[in-house]
Amino acid sequence: MRRNVLPGLRLSLGVTLFYVGLIVVLPLAALVFKAASLGPEDYWRIVSSSRALASYRVTVLSALGATVFNLFFGLALAWVLTRYRFPGWRIVDAMVDLPFALPTAVAGIALTALFTTNGWFGSILADLGIKVAYTPLGIMIAMCFTSLPFIVRTVQPVLEDLDPALEEAAQSLGGSDWQIFRKVILPLLTPALLAGVSLSFARSLGEFGAIIFIAGNQPMSTEITALLVFIRLEEYDYQAAAAIASVLLIAAFVMLALTNWMQSRALRYTVRG
Amino acid sequence: MKIRLENVVKTFETFRAVRDVSLEIESGELVALLGPSGSGKTTILRMVAGLEYADGGHIYFGDQDATDIPVRDRGVGFVFQHYALFPHMTVAENIAFGMKVSKVKREKAAIEARVVELLRLVRLEGLGGRFPAQISGGQRQRVALARALSVDPKVLLLDEPFGALDANVRHDLRRWLREIHRELGITTIFVTHDQEEALDLADRVVILKDGHIIQQGTAEEVCRNPQSTFVMKFLGDANVLAAEVRDGRAYASGAAIDVSGMADGKAELYARPADLDWSAQGPGIPASITRVLDRPDGRRVLATTETGELLEFDVEPERPVKAGEGGFVTLRRAKVFAV
Amino acid sequence: MGATRTGRKPPRVGDQPLFRRMLIGIVLVIVALLIVAPLVVISVEAFSKGWAVYRDTIIHPDTLHAIGLTVFAAIVAVPVNTAFGIAAAWSITKFDFWGRRFLLVVIEIPFSVSPIVAGVAYLFVYGLQGVFGPTLDEYGVKILFAIPGIILASMFVTAPFVARELIPLMQAQGRDLEEAATSLGASGWRTFFSVTLPNIKWALLYGVVLCNARVMGEFGAVSVVSGNIRGQTNTLPLHIELLYHDYQAAGAFAAASILALIAVFTIIAKVALERQGAGRVRRPALVANSAEKTQ
Numbered sequence: 001m002r003r004n005v006l007p008g009l010r011l012s013l014g015v016t017l018f019y020v021g022l023i024v025v026l027p028l029a030a031l032v033f034k035a036a037s038l039g040p041e042d043y044w045r046i047v048s049s050s051r052a053l054a055s056y057r058v059t060v061l062s063a064l065g066a067t068v069f070n071l072f073f074g075l076a077l078a079w080v081l082t083r084y085r086f087p088g089w090r091i092v093d094a095m096v097d098l099p100f101a102l103p104t105a106v107a108g109i110a111l112t113a114l115f116t117t118n119g120w121f122g123s124i125l126a127d128l129g130i131k132v133a134y135t136p137l138g139i140m141i142a143m144c145f146t147s148l149p150f151i152v153r154t155v156q157p158v159l160e161d162l163d164p165a166l167e168e169a170a171q172s173l174g175g176s177d178w179q180i181f182r183k184v185i186l187p188l189l190t191p192a193l194l195a196g197v198s199l200s201f202a203r204s205l206g207e208f209g210a211i212i213f214i215a216g217n218q219p220m221s222t223e224i225t226a227l228l229v230f231i232r233l234e235e236y237d238y239q240a241a242a243a244i245a246s247v248l249l250i251a252a253f254v255m256l257a258l259t260n261w262m263q264s265r266a267l268r269y270t271v272r273g
Numbered sequence: 274m275k276i277r278l279e280n281v282v283k284t285f286e287t288f289r290a291v292r293d294v295s296l297e298i299e300s301g302e303l304v305a306l307l308g309p310s311g312s313g314k315t316t317i318l319r320m321v322a323g324l325e326y327a328d329g330g331h332i333y334f335g336d337q338d339a340t341d342i343p344v345r346d347r348g349v350g351f352v353f354q355h356y357a358l359f360p361h362m363t364v365a366e367n368i369a370f371g372m373k374v375s376k377v378k379r380e381k382a383a384i385e386a387r388v389v390e391l392l393r394l395v396r397l398e399g400l401g402g403r404f405p406a407q408i409s410g411g412q413r414q415r416v417a418l419a420r421a422l423s424v425d426p427k428v429l430l431l432d433e434p435f436g437a438l439d440a441n442v443r444h445d446l447r448r449w450l451r452e453i454h455r456e457l458g459i460t461t462i463f464v465t466h467d468q469e470e471a472l473d474l475a476d477r478v479v480i481l482k483d484g485h486i487i488q489q490g491t492a493e494e495v496c497r498n499p500q501s502t503f504v505m506k507f508l509g510d511a512n513v514l515a516a517e518v519r520d521g522r523a524y525a526s527g528a529a530i531d532v533s534g535m536a537d538g539k540a541e542l543y544a545r546p547a548d549l550d551w552s553a554q555g556p557g558i559p560a561s562i563t564r565v566l567d568r569p570d571g572r573r574v575l576a577t578t579e580t581g582e583l584l585e586f587d588v589e590p591e592r593p594v595k596a597g598e599g600g601f602v603t604l605r606r607a608k609v610f611a612v
Numbered sequence: 613m614g615a616t617r618t619g620r621k622p623p624r625v626g627d628q629p630l631f632r633r634m635l636i637g638i639v640l641v642i643v644a645l646l647i648v649a650p651l652v653v654i655s656v657e658a659f660s661k662g663w664a665v666y667r668d669t670i671i672h673p674d675t676l677h678a679i680g681l682t683v684f685a686a687i688v689a690v691p692v693n694t695a696f697g698i699a700a701a702w703s704i705t706k707f708d709f710w711g712r713r714f715l716l717v718v719i720e721i722p723f724s725v726s727p728i729v730a731g732v733a734y735l736f737v738y739g740l741q742g743v744f745g746p747t748l749d750e751y752g753v754k755i756l757f758a759i760p761g762i763i764l765a766s767m768f769v770t771a772p773f774v775a776r777e778l779i780p781l782m783q784a785q786g787r788d789l790e791e792a793a794t795s796l797g798a799s800g801w802r803t804f805f806s807v808t809l810p811n812i813k814w815a816l817l818y819g820v821v822l823c824n825a826r827v828m829g830e831f832g833a834v835s836v837v838s839g840n841i842r843g844q845t846n847t848l849p850l851h852i853e854l855l856y857h858d859y860q861a862a863g864a865f866a867a868a869s870i871l872a873l874i875a876v877f878t879i880i881a882k883v884a885l886e887r888q889g890a891g892r893v894r895r896p897a898l899v900a901n902s903a904e905k906t907q
Contacts, residue, residue, distance in 0.1 A: 004707045006790050007800030012703035019696045020718055023767050027733035030743050034736045073642055080639045083626055094883050095647050101875035103829025105849040106868040109856055110650035113657055165357035167625055168324050171344045172351040173371030173424055177625045187361045206726025209831035226728040238741050245732040252724040269361050269404040326620040343622060
């Protein structure tokens with residue numbers, strides 16, 4: 001280990017640890033403490049109640065659907081933005097960040113307005129017999145919107161930095177476009193795609209503001225887990241809120257760990273032996 | 274495969290990288306494109322490969338006009354400057370890639386057998402399972418060559434093949450590439466900015482400057498008979514003396530040399546360090562030694578003439594010369610160019 | 613002799629004209645439907661009842677109070693998070709210490725945690741059923757369902773914003789410049805202000821802009837801890853929800869249009885800062901071919 005020669009370690013590390021401790025660790029520890037104080041049986045009863053299970057189901061399935069959509073669309077968007085130049089590409093590139101910049105509540109009411117049966121898109125879809133607002137499909141669309149930038153923004157820089165010589169080498173060896181994409185480009189994008197997918201999925205699992213307006217919030221069918229936590233709070237059932245919130249917290253940590261593991265696996269070929 | 278470039282032109286934005294280059298390369302020949310950076314050598318190589326398209330002119334492979342044939346159908350093997358090995362594939366997978374994507378379907382066993390054969394050819398037996406990040410630079414270079422050879426190319430093209438390697442590795446690989454070329458007899462073009470590399474390795478050296486071919490020929494031809502001051506300077510160290518030609522002789526600071534056939538007038542005299550010698554008595558160019566640099570194979574003497582020109586020349590290791598000594602620089606041979 | 617055909621390039625992967633046009637077309641349609649349409653619908657709905665209703669909503673005391681509270685939260689939370697971000701980046705990139713990588717992970721936690729979880733967590737610290745709540749209540753200190761709670765929850769959600777822009781950049785820049793400045797006798801602060809800060813100012817501003825947007829727009833975490841008291845603890849996003857559920861859709865969209873405008877300005881600022889080079893340094897782990905390049 002290198003010796004630390006620069007000044008300010010104590011001050012900066014002190015500030016950092018104090019702040020992280022106070023703002024991040026303490027509340028999460030309090031939550032875990034509260035959930036743990038329930039005892040295993042009560043805890044299990046709450047987190048495995050049929051209403052909670054239904055909320056996990058709709059949350060996870062919608063998040064999966066949204067992530068799969070964003071996987072394809074995000075990759076296509078990143079590809080178009082790095083490989084092709086067309087009038088207005090800079091504007092499209094900037095617009096990609098809108099879901100991050102636009103407050104979730106604003107996105108929520110806007111999407112609802114679009115997709116209710118008398119909205120611009122909702123009325124057309126209603127004619128086709130598709131109902132979006134107040135159904136799981138609406139939840140999925142809200143999740144698609146809020147997590148859209150993750151995959152684009154993780155894939156884009158990798159695609160930009162991809163050594164053109166790799167593609168040229170594959171071409172000189174006779175590979176077709178599809179073969180080169182599948183065997184050379186896609187594998188090199190995989191670590192970034194995985195990172196984007198897990199960020200996108202984690203964000204969708206925890207999303208609240210954009211969803212509650214469009215979801216309909218019917219228990220057992222369109223009630224997401226984050227909302228169930230909120231409802232338990234409003235019912236002053238703090239222990240249940242703590243227990244279900246802890247499930248979301250665990251899910252977030254599992255996603256974090258999974259991401260790191262998948263990334264290091266996908267990048268194992270770069271390790272020098 | 275014989276390759277012919279006919280009045281080839283390439284412009285990038287406003288930069289004219291290649292201007293009207295015509296060149297013929299015989300089947301089985303090993304040719305070096307030699308030039309400083311910006312001379313257009315890499316662009317020519319990439320146009321032969323189909324990685325760039327010529328703006329004007331034609332490129333023929335044999336009798337076929339290949340100017341507009343895309344790289345994937347051109348049947349060339351290209352070794353990239355930084356190898357461009359696929360980092361997520363093992364060495365064996367890298368070498369097998371071209372055979373797997375080929376329109377000619379091959380049996381899996383046949384591909385594997387060919388990979389083993391190529392690994393043996395480039396002397397990397399047993400390293401097939403490694404990833405590119407796990408092998409040395411010289412080994413990567415050889416993987417890149419094996420990969421390029423895997424598709425039985427009509428032409429082998431190498432872009433600065435030894436540029437990224439240490440000096441001693443470079444030396445060995447040079448000799449080895451020459452052997453491989455002799456074994457396979459494949460038409461080969463490589464690009465380099467290192468004149469020693471070009472002279473050591475190539476059957477023919479093509480010297481480029483500013484997108485033009487300045488001179489071409491065997492190593493002997495370009496070394497013994499450089500046709501311009503650029504080639505003279507680019508191929509190695511040279512002393513330059515202002516000279517004057519009168520009646521078929523060139524005179525420079527007290528030295529004179531026959532240049533029969535040259536018109537009278539001002540000229541420049543170029544002499545390699547080995548073309549000069551040192552003696553205590555005249556005739557010669559009066560000078561005094563300013564420094565002696567000792568090297569394993571001889572002594573390099575730095576001297577200043579009475580007229581203030583700086584000269585460098587080599588003497589045998591046992592010659593007792595030292596700084597401060599006065600004497601005469603004598604001329605064994607020199608090239609004279611009119612200015 | 614071939615005619616001059618300047619600027620021709622051999623096709624790269626995916627350069628086939630038909631494929632290229634189709635892909636661009638599909639992507640543009642989805643962008644229009646999914647991203648542009650919501651932005652348009654906000655402005656249309658905001659003025660659906662006419663300019664007068666729009667103006668009345670904006671200048672209504674509750675709306676003005678919500679705007680004021682939102683701005684106040686940003687004024688407190690953003691500078692504090694900026695200071696934290698700089699301290700965290702300095703300690704993590706300029707020193708080696710045990711647990712450095714772990715600290716990095718902990719700082720990023722708020723990114724992956726649901727804002728609702730964040731809100732609930734604060735409840736169990738400062739709420740009456742929480743760790744410190746009862747004690748604080750005895751002394752009459754009110755954190756939850758009051759402004760401090762809103763600010764704390766906003767800080768949690770945005771804690772990593774500045775730090776994660778600075779850390780990759782300062783990591784990439786290394787320690788040489790600071791070590792040189794110190795060896796020439798500069799103090800720590802002097803080194804920071806005259807050597808480090810000029811190199812990171814755009815990235816810093818970039819983080820600040822994103823942090824600010826998120827503080828002003830945070831909904832989930834704030835809705836748990838605010839108590840939603842109209843004219844008292846309502847931030848602008850919460851006010852939108854209130855109006856929306858009061859069946860004042862035009863009013864809700866009018867309030868939303870302010871936040872949408874802030875979002876648009878945020879994006880413009882982001883693009884401008886990216887032109888200065890901010891936001892470009894990525895974590896090396898995400899760059900698949902980084903290993904090739906560093907060799």
